[in-house]
Amino acid sequence: xxxxxxxxxxxxxxxxxxxxxxxxxxxxxxxxxxxxxxxxxxxxxxxxxxxxxxxxxxxxxxxxxxxxxxxxxxxxxxxxxxxxxxxxxxxxxxxxxxxxxxxxxxxxxxxxxxxxxxxxxxxxxxxxxxxxxxxxxxxxxxxxxxxxxxxxxxxxxxxxxxxxxxxxxxxxxxxxxxxxxxxxxxxxxxxxxxxxxxxxxxxxxxxxxxxxxxxxxxxxxxxxxxxxxx
Amino acid sequence: xxxxxxxxxxxxxxxxxxxxxxxxxxxxxxxxxxxxxxxxxxxxxxxxxxxxxxxxxxxxxxxxxxxxxxxxxxxxxxxxxxxxxxxxxxxxxxxxxxxxxxxxxxxxxxxxxxxxxxxxxxxxxxxxxxxxxxxxxxxxxxxxxxxxxxxxxxxxxxxxxxxxx
Numbered sequence: 001x002x003x004x005x006x007x008x009x010x011x012x013x014x015x016x017x018x019x020x021x022x023x024x025x026x027x028x029x030x031x032x033x034x035x036x037x038x039x040x041x042x043x044x045x046x047x048x049x050x051x052x053x054x055x056x057x058x059x060x061x062x063x064x065x066x067x068x069x070x071x072x073x074x075x076x077x078x079x080x081x082x083x084x085x086x087x088x089x090x091x092x093x094x095x096x097x098x099x100x101x102x103x104x105x106x107x108x109x110x111x112x113x114x115x116x117x118x119x120x121x122x123x124x125x126x127x128x129x130x131x132x133x134x135x136x137x138x139x140x141x142x143x144x145x146x147x148x149x150x151x152x153x154x155x156x157x158x159x160x161x162x163x164x165x166x167x168x169x170x171x172x173x174x175x176x177x178x179x180x181x182x183x184x185x186x187x188x189x190x191x192x193x194x195x196x197x198x199x200x201x202x203x204x205x206x207x208x209x210x211x212x213x214x215x216x217x218x219x220x221x222x223x224x225x226x227x228x229x230x
Numbered sequence: 231x232x233x234x235x236x237x238x239x240x241x242x243x244x245x246x247x248x249x250x251x252x253x254x255x256x257x258x259x260x261x262x263x264x265x266x267x268x269x270x271x272x273x274x275x276x277x278x279x280x281x282x283x284x285x286x287x288x289x290x291x292x293x294x295x296x297x298x299x300x301x302x303x304x305x306x307x308x309x310x311x312x313x314x315x316x317x318x319x320x321x322x323x324x325x326x327x328x329x330x331x332x333x334x335x336x337x338x339x340x341x342x343x344x345x346x347x348x349x350x351x352x353x354x355x356x357x358x359x360x361x362x363x364x365x366x367x368x369x370x371x372x373x374x375x376x377x378x379x380x381x382x383x384x385x386x387x388x389x390x391x392x393x394x395x
Contacts, residue, residue, distance in 0.1 A: 072316060160294045162312060185316070189323035197328035200337055 046101070052084035058111060061085070064122050068187045075186075081148075088144045088186065089133070096140075127190035134179055142178035149178070170199055290376035298341075303387060307369035308341075314372050319365060326366045327359065
């Protein structure tokens with residue numbers, strides 16, 4: 001500890017004094033060039049982690065989610081536009097991207113300790129993992145979907161009547177966001193028992209059917225109301 | 231005696247030759263007929279050489295007009311008048327029931343799965359879809375614009391049988 005302190009003091013003495021041998025121009029320009037090099041390297045490394053090749057270099061991704069992606073329209077479709085992993089799972093905006101990358105350091109932990117290193121383990125964690133992504137897309141109003149699909153650019157007359165109706169009712173009004181209904185479009189779904197379809201009104205906003213969510217409370221209230229008179 | 235014997239052998243020989251000739255005629259005639267006979271059963275495999283490569287016909291488009299069609303007989307499972315492409319129907323998720331389940335039909339406007347889907351094999355009505363009716367596509371199918379390979383001769387039961395007076 002004492003040694004560390006003395007080291008810090010030594011560094012501060014050097015850093016706080018004006019340079020005796022090197023010119024100001026050298027230091028400024030050198031600093032600038034080093035900054036450019038550092039930033040370039042940082043950004044390149046960041047972009048490398050943002051490729052499908054990098055994502056599928058882990059067998060957890062390659063053998064599970066990447067296989068499932070390959071038979072969905074986001075992989076092959078009539079117009080030949082392909083969405084790869086980062087298109088949907090990493091925000092394009094810089095600050096959001098850095099925030100997501102920092103979150104993703106948890107995934108390094110999972111990789112090291114083999115949290116999902118078998119198919120069975122992956123299936124066991126699937127609901128939790130899916131819920132994270134649903135929550136993320138819900139919170140940013142399906143930003144990654146909207147990087148390509150915009151409700152303004154949608155021609156409802158080209159959709160089937162059912163799709164146009166539903167989009168008009170939920171998407172245009174802003175009631176719901178893409179991920180509410182379009183879950184599991186690029187991967188297999190987890191066990192969906194008890195997860196209601198996204199177009200449904202949340203339980204707390206329902207009036208008629210709310211009794212179904214806590215039938216015991218309803219019954220208790222009824223008994224309290226009638227039992228009091230007895 | 232000798233001549234008689236010879237004559238008898240000759241007759242035997244000629245009858246053998248006649249039978250052989252007849253057999254040959256039938257065989258050749260049959261072969262020629264088989265080559266040129268009209269094919270009674272239309273080929274459903276599509277390929278003349280079943281192991282050979284044949285160009286695949288274009289994939290048929292699903293019919294998506296959302297129109298409920300008449301059933302051809304009372305027990306017919308209703309057909310699906312919309313596309314079910316990429317619908318996940320597994321033990322874990324059932325995309326069909328996201329709209330057709332009883333408690334969701336009010337919001338979705340989809341027809342409710344019929345009451346028979348709630349019955350177990352003893353006819354006991356359960357609260358939710360029974361396991362034996364869970365996999366929708368076992369009975370209900372999507373329609374496409376593909377032409378049938380073999381024309382159907384199905385007739386509605388009401389249209390066959392003796393005329394009512």
